[in-house]
Amino acid sequence: MTSARLDSLTSWHSDWKGLRVAVLGLSVTGFAAADTLTELGAEVLVLTEQAAEEYARLVPVIGARLWTGPLDTVPDELVAFAPDVVVASPGFAPRHPLVEWTRAGGIALWGDIELAWRVRDKVSRPDGRPADWILITGTNGKTTTTRLTATMLVAGGLRAAPVGNIGTPVLDAVRDPAGFDALVVELSSHQLWYLGLQSGPEPVSPHAAVCLNLADDHLEWHGSADAYRDAKAHVYDNTRAVCLYNKADAATLRMVEDAEVVDGARAIGFDLGVPGPSDLGVVDGILVDRAFLDDRRTSALELTTVADLREIGLAAPHVVSNILAAAGLARSLGVTPRQIHDALRGFRLDPHRIEVVAVDGGVTWVDDSKATNPHAAGSSLAAYPGAVWIVGGLLKGVDISELVARRGGTAKAAIVIGTDRVAVVAAFGRHAPGVPVFEVDAPETENVMAQVVEIAAEVARDGDVVLLAPAAASFDQFSSYADRGRRFAAAVRERIGRGTDGGEADSSSSGGPA
Template sequence: MNLTCVAGLGVSGTAVARVLAARGERVVVVEAVEGERQLAAAAELARVGVETRFGEPALPEGATRLVTTGWAPHHPLVAAALRAGVEVVGEVELAWRLRPAQAAPWLALTGTNGKTTAVRMLTSILLAAGRKAVAVGNVGVPVVQAVAEPYDALAVELSSFQLHWSATLAPHAAAVLNVAPDHLDWHGSMEEYAAAKGRVFERAGTVIFNADDPEATRLAAPYPGAVGFTLRVPRRGELGVVEDLLVDRAFVADPVEAAEELATLEDIRPFAPHNVANALAAAALARSLGVPSEAVRQGLRDFVPDPHRLAHVDRIGEVDYIDDSKATNPHAAAAALASYPSVVWVAGGLLKGADVDELVRQAAPRLRGAVLLGADRARIAEAIARHAPNVPLVDIADRDTGAMEKVVTEAARLASPGDTVLLSPAGASLDMFANYPARGEAFARAVRGLRARREHGR
């Protein structure tokens, strides 16, 4: 019997092991961390005949396939499998191969930023159209688990890690939101990162791209008939914006003479230019499946944004406090900063090798102050000194649990009526917090504390 090795006991790895075991295959999971959650998962898998090996991950003898859930090609286990001629596939690729006959069409979406928001918008639109649909992949349910269910469509969020290990994926339609430097430590270069994103187009039935994003446009260029979306007035074969309307000039009977209204800007929450782009991408994917315009509008109205994405925390003394902790790279922070005219910026964390110079240069006219925290805050401070030398800057060196209270106190001191205090860090959170939600929650607690002190005159 062939042996499949599964890398890791995460949500996707556990799902892969269960699915393969149910098919009668021999499965060994390798996991480096022997924590409480991992031990519980291993015990559950043992009941269905799956062996788990803890310790430094090593390829089991006789393994014919390695299923990775995001491990990099240079990881010792993956590198060993490749050297040994063992096939390496991702969970998404495995799910594509295992899908049954008459399986639900895949509507796939990738990008550096906005993926989860756009995929959840897409799911909301599909549900409004009466389609049984679910968000899967890099969000929600593991794909390998969802493919066996009787859905009408799968809204598939794909990371560059997942696309790297997906060789035969052929979605009904695929969209690229944007491409900017990120995860270069994993991919090795910007060229390799962009190439991984572009794999989503290779066998897609319909190619959809952000016509306002140069890299997404470049990736779509080899595909005749690709559909663009833009914040400008759309040309033939595009979706775009006319005054306050989202309109379709691609999925209509006569794209030369006709355009169909899909929604208004008021239907998009939270309103920001990048969320309009997310909505257009979601609408294009849904329209490729024949979803009517009425469902696009209703789906956008029904959509509930995930936490920590331009979430309004409070308004204190005519200053708004916004939690955008999900902005873990400069491209995401740039989109957030462009959404407000006058900002006291809270930033810092782990930049993962990304450059912040262009981000600060573009944001400089909007900055009224900056409060920096985290491991790479000095690099942001240097960029501010170059491009916005007159902007007041506060450096918070503390790394303890009380640091965010100091951050919010200093941001409030720098802010004037009409300003927005914006937590949009441009870096990952793991230098100080368990994850980006924990960072956002710490910010929200500190803002609530500020309100309490103001109300009690302290």
């Protein structure tokens, strides 16, 4: 396959017939890639270590071939297939044997995002243009900001959808016969690493993009903090209109300064302080826009107030920051301040994101199981100082010491769970020796949260918060962060149901501190 042939594949209407494509992985992303490519007429071989029964049944139905087995070496079937292109699911790390084999052989290596961009014109708007893309990444807050942005765009009268790492593959959205005006694409660092490999004539070029923040995460996948940062920075590549960055996180500004963007793209900042011209921020409890108006040197537009956000459980500082970022992205496509205000009135956080699962006997129980890294947990601890902190799990190669040094000393107590407990306990010993630390050594998943809740109930008093903000992944003891959060909430409600504290339970789910 010549590079000229691959370079010609920039449209759904290009000639994809006969293209040999190996798809690595058969999760929702891998299946969407295989389904798209077979519909285009490509010859597709899917390789995966194991396949869910439904996907295994559907792969031959759509006209692709399926190979299952160990992928720690390159299968003979892949070599014999001699692919023109390999499309890898995001879980395949740069040093995976199949990824290294592909690159060493000079074979084109795409992620699902590049493939989706190439075929984005399957369904066009009335003016003939495909949907605008808005790209969102960051160590934390991606999903909330993606949902917020899509909600604001819909309130502004646009057909918009949250897609990508949030759960719905972009490839499914670009093939939706209803079509969209805008796609709000959440991107993981894994997807962005693949995006950085693009070499075609028409690379992904979003209308607007943001990196919300940067802190060490997924170092075992990327190999180093620098590699992780470099992957995140690709979110700004070729941006056409707006590069939004976090003024409170200098790394995001440097990404914008270093990015190769389309001439005329604006750099717009946001944070919780008073905004300068061309920024979004907060003035006397009012969220304001000084970026998307003509007289931005002397005027500002009100978006909403912290008081209004407090009423609907959205006043935690990191959530307010996400709202400002989403508002900037929505404003870049013409959504009005009033439409943003109205959109926020009906918005609720997803489960397991600073979700208040119960209030009983004066103790508030908060599930932030989505805080799977130290940066996210730090935001939760800042929102709930003095909490009884449930921490630990699978640290993913990240050192938790800095978080404990910065926030751990404010905790009333720490309850440590997970397989990496030794590192967490040691960090408290070094940096917060005055904080009582309790270890939960429960070999069975079913018993972990019951023990956690019993300990927390002994420690917490009227007015206290018990906060599940693990700063770690969940896969050592649970099937997902959602499973971890559900088990925590169930254990809390089980204990309250026994009437131990004698208080009146309130199983609110609106979340967020005052």
